[in-house]
Each structure stands twice: as structure tokens, then as C-alpha cells.
Amino acid sequence: KINLDALEKLEIEKFSKEHKVKDYSILCVDDEIVNLKTLKNLLDDYYNVYICESAEEGLEVVENNIIDVVITDQKMPGMQGTEFLEELKRRELFDNIRIILTGYTDINDLIDCINNGLIDRYVIKPWNAEDLLKIIKDSITRITTKRTLNKLLPDQFIKNLYPEGKLERLRVGYGKETDTVKLFDEIREFTSLAENMPSLDAIKLESSFFNFIS
Numbered sequence: 001k002i003n004l005d006a007l008e009k010l011e012i013e014k015f016s017k018e019h020k021v022k023d024y025s026i027l028c029v030d031d032e033i034v035n036l037k038t039l040k041n042l043l044d045d046y047y048n049v050y051i052c053e054s055a056e057e058g059l060e061v062v063e064n065n066i067i068d069v070v071i072t073d074q075k076m077p078g079m080q081g082t083e084f085l086e087e088l089k090r091r092e093l094f095d096n097i098r099i100i101l102t103g104y105t106d107i108n109d110l111i112d113c114i115n116n117g118l119i120d121r122y123v124i125k126p127w128n129a130e131d132l133l134k135i136i137k138d139s140i141t142r143i144t145t146k147r148t149l150n151k152l153l154p155d156q157f158i159k160n161l162y163p164e165g166k167l168e169r170l171r172v173g174y175g176k177e178t179d180t181v182k183l184f185d186e187i188r189e190f191t192s193l194a195e196n197m198p199s200l201d202a203i204k205l206e207s208s209f210f211n212f213i214s
Helices: 004-018 033-043 055-064 081-090 104-115 129-152 155-161 190-194 199-213
Strands: 025-029 048-052 069-073 097-102 121-124
Touching (some): 025 033, 055 081
Parallel strands (some): 097 121
16 A cells, blocks of 8 residues: 555655755744744745734735745734735735635635635645645745746736636536646647646646637
């Protein structure tokens, strides 16, 4: 039997070695200092970690630094997590992946965040350390790919590839879902562009291309 937990740990370790993860920055916003210290202790070996006890402090950090992933609690005094993310969007400080930490009682706030395209991922508290590390690793890959594509492709492609707020897998006939592997492609430069992308993103990219030219 394959030990999936062990494989997951190896994958995270491999990612840490292959990528200069200290080049990536994470912002954690929470009014409880204990939570901030826990997040910093978890992430500090891999990333540059900024911690803020209020949304107002978080806005200042994002305005003055390149932040790759924003992690915010929802329930905070003053500006709450949703309001913080809305302000990031209003100020066009959205070149990042946004993760909200929320409790089961905050489900309506969570739905509003998704519908308004404010978040990319959500994590229900109490969170698991290994799960959160995996989510952040995936988020770094996602924002890196997105920035690369922004430099190379028209906006129409990016909007189709990364529709803000939509958390979905590739859908195929009769409402079924499937994971997809891309073997090869004859579109010039496609393979070199897509080889470091998640397979689903590569499929979305090609689909967007054909929709654009058709």
C-alpha cells in the first residue's frame, strides 16, 4: 500500500529544494497573535513571512511589498477579512493568491467571497499544518504561472484560464469530472509554455486559445 502521507511530505520537501522558496512572500493577517505566531513558525523556513494584527496593517504591507499569497482570518475587529480583500481589489492589489481562514459559522461570508471573486482558496478552522503547506505550495505555482502567462498572452486568455473566484475542475459530458494529462500538442511553443503548468491549466489554456480564434 502506498503511503500517501509520506509521498506528500516528500513532494513538499522536493518543492522546497527545487524552488528558491525564500523568494516568495506570504502575508498573514489575524487579530490573534497566537495564530500569527503559529503560522509564522510553520511557514518561516520556506517563505518570507509578514504578520499583521489588523487588515489596515495588511494593506500597508501589500502596498509596499510584492506579496505572493495573502492569508487572512475572517472574524477580526474593525475591518473583517472580506472587507480587507474587497479593499485589496478596490486598490488593484490583486496580483496574488488569496486564502481566507474561516469557521463553519462564517459560511455566508464565504459564499459572498467566492461569488465576488475575492478568494482563490478557503480553509476551515482548525486547519491542518500539512494541508495548509500543500495549499500554499499549489498557490505559489498558480501565481507564478499566472504572472508568466500575463506577460505572454492576451487578456482574453487569462480571463478564461483564471476566472476569479471559480474553484472547479475540468468538466466533461454528463456532468462528470476528470483529471487530465496532456501528452503532446502541435501548437507552436505550446509545449514549452505548458510543460511547467498543472495539466488542468494547460487544458484550459488550449481551450481558451481555440475559443479566441474561432
